[in-house]
Structures are given as structure tokens and as C-alpha cells.
Amino acid sequence: EIVLTQSPATLSLSPGERATLSCRASQSVSSHLAWYQQKPGQAPRLFIYDASNRATGIPARFSGSGSGTDFTLTISSLEPEDFAVYYCQQRSRWPKTFGQGTKVEIK
Amino acid sequence: EVQLVESGGGLVQPGGSLRLSCAASGFTFRTYSMNWVRQAPGKGLEWVSYISSSSDDLYYADSVKGRFTISRDSAKNSLYLQMNSLRVEDTAVYYCVRERGAWFDPWGQGTLVTVSS
Numbered sequence: 717e718i719v720l721t722q723s724p725a726t727l728s729l730s731p732g733e734r735a736t737l738s739c740r741a742s743q744s745v746s747s748h749l750a751w752y753q754q755k756p757g758q759a760p761r762l763f764i765y766d767a768s769n770r771a772t773g774i775p776a777r778f779s780g781s782g783s784g785t786d787f788t789l790t791i792s793s794l795e796p797e798d799f800a801v802y803y804c805q806q807r808s809r810w811p812k813t814f815g816q817g818t819k820v821e822i823k
Numbered sequence: 824e825v826q827l828v829e830s831g832g833g834l835v836q837p838g839g840s841l842r843l844s845c846a847a848s849g850f851t852f853r854t855y856s857m858n859w860v861r862q863a864p865g866k867g868l869e870w871v872s873y874i875s876s877s878s879d880d881l882y883y884a885d886s887v888k889g890r891f892t893i894s895r896d897s898a899k900n901s902l903y904l905q906m907n908s909l910r911v912e913d914t915a916v917y918y919c920v921r922e923r924g925a926w927f928d929p930w931g932q933g934t935l936v937t938v939s940s
Contacts, residue, residue: 762928762929765928766924811885813870814868815867816867
């Protein structure tokens, strides 16, 4: 099973600041990585797929990068609605696995 | 608008059974693979099971293999998860999730399964 390790566990930032979230895979997943956002009491929502493609309706301030084992989700300037938990997920090999999540909280 | 609405969750004793349902609308259900993903209270996401559009391919997480069975009825636009021999550690919100381009999109609102005596 491919293990995804996200860091940091919690990111405390202010609106307008830049957020950088990391996801590291235990073996190469090529570009087969996605990012999901989850807000309290809500279902997750696909934000980034194939490492760098924004899903429908996702603002341009969100960008994804990386390939192989190291991936990054960047939020260029945090808006109030961006404070949430973000999960990475790989589809390279079964079982499809998720990282443990990074919580982006208001400082 | 794509909608996935889960039902069937509730409180069940360890060793018991439960059948979850997911009603799909707003898209051609028979052409999409589907999944169940769960989230224990306060925890992260865990993929549970997958079914291809034709039901030919079925996959399960090791943690549920032999106890859970995924199925679908395309005539009813519905996805199911039969859960037997339930354990305390199966307690979670269970999400019905469409697979689009092999990614999970979108997700239903979830149904809570609580396994407790």
C-alpha cells in the first residue's frame, strides 16, 4: 500500500498569506495525485487532480505541483473560505490511499 | 446537477449488519464507476470499496474484505453497501462517491454508521 504523508499537520496563517502544503508518497505515483478540501460538517471536494489540474470552479489562487513522490498544494493568498482541511490522494495503485490531512487554520 | 444521497446509516451492535444505499441523479449512472469512502469521527478519509460501471470489477479495502459487499442497480440509479459482521472500528460517516477520470468527484453528504453495544 502506498502511504501518503502530509506536512505540516496544522498550518496557522492569516488571510492574505501564502499557504504551502506538502504531500510525500512512499513510492512513485507519477502525476496520479489529487487534493481535496473538506470543511467542518461537509463532504470533501475535489480541488486538484493529476497533480496540477484545477477541478471545475476552483479559483486560480490554488495550484498544485510535483511528480513522483513529492507534491505541493499552494494557495497564493488565503481567503476566509480557504480555511479547511486538505487531503492528498493517490490513484496510482490499489488501494487508493489518502494522506492524513493538513488543517489550515486562522492565526 | 449531480446528486448523491446516502441512506441506511444508524446504530447497530457489534456483529450486526446494515445496508447502505446511495441514490444518484443528474448524470448517466450506468456509465460511471462508483466508490464508498468512510471517515471515522475526527479522523481522516479511508477508501472502502469500488465497483466498475458494469459491475465486472469489485475492489475492497483489506479492512472490510469478506465482510462488506458493494453492488449497484443501474435501473434504479442506486449504489449499495452491504455491511456484515460489523465492528466498533467500522464506526464512521460513509460517503458515496462517483469516480470521474479515476478521481473521487463528487461526494454525497454521507451517512453515519455507529457500531456500539
